Amino acid sequence: MAEEVKLYGIVTSPFVTRVRIALNLKGIKYEFIEEDLKNKSPDLLKYNPVNKKVPVLVHNGNPISESLVIIEYIDDAWKGLPIMPRDAYEKAQARFWATFIADKCRPALLKAIGSHGEEQAVAEAHEQLQFLENELNVKGNKFFGGDNINLVDICASHIAYWVLTAEEAFGIELVTKDKFPKLTEWRGHFLNCQAVKDGLPPRERLIAYYKQRFGKA
Template identity: 45%
Template structure:
């Protein structure tokens, strides 16, 4: 019996992109269902009734939700090109830092995008501190997992895309090459990987989207 894989996503979601990267690295065939989050499909609501959001991976009719959970499911189900370390301690560390990325780093970068003035300066400082912690993880490594792209690279992968977009939108430098040589090299290595490069959403469309998000947030602040 042929396996059936469906991925519910949007064109720009960095969380859904994690799943795309994992599926591509594993060499898995899947069907993509693009969702309009302003008018969510009945299928999406049925498969993810709790959070009602993407990404959702459906494997032989069974839905798996939340991007980091999906990554682990993919890695445990298909053993080729392993993503997570085999050592229990290294695996626990990878999970810890992936959660740090979602809980701390992502929110600090988002706050840089949606603020200005002194408030933005504070969020930039917080982002730089978070990036310094990430930089330490890359000592003597090409990727977070070693010589090949793994779970933590995929979890952090959106940095390689979104930081460059923010820097262009706001004419600032969050990940300076002199201050973050290891992180800068990782961002380049990750982005240049053929599998990763193939999956990036169009840069021009991403810039337009995030510019609109920034303007919308700033207008809301002004009107309050």
């Protein structure tokens, strides 16, 4: 019996993209169903009645919501390239950095983007990014996950692609090679991965989203 895998989401969401990358890394075929968050579908409301948000993964009729929960589910449900470390301590560290990116980095970066590069907002974003730069320096690896992409890399896709696109949209600089050489190098490796490329939204659509949300430069 063929497996049925559906993903409910919106193209421009970094949280939805996390799940798409995880599915791609595992080589899982799935149907992507784009939602209109101003007019949510009955399926979305049925599958995620608590939060009524995307992403929602539906595997053989069983819904899973929240991107980090979905990624761990994907890693457990399908064989192939592991996304979560198998060592208990390394797994805890991966969860820590994934949470750090969501709770500290993303809000600071959004503030910097929304301000169109205001000096203080950029400085606050740089303070958070420096922790990730230091982590890459300590590990000395290609990715946060070592030689292969793991949970932390997937969660940092917002830094790799969304920030890069915002820089283009507003003519600002947030992640520069002179200030963050390891993050810049990591970003290049990450964005060159085919599983990542296939999960990212079109650049033009993301630029249009930024200009609508934060106004034109």
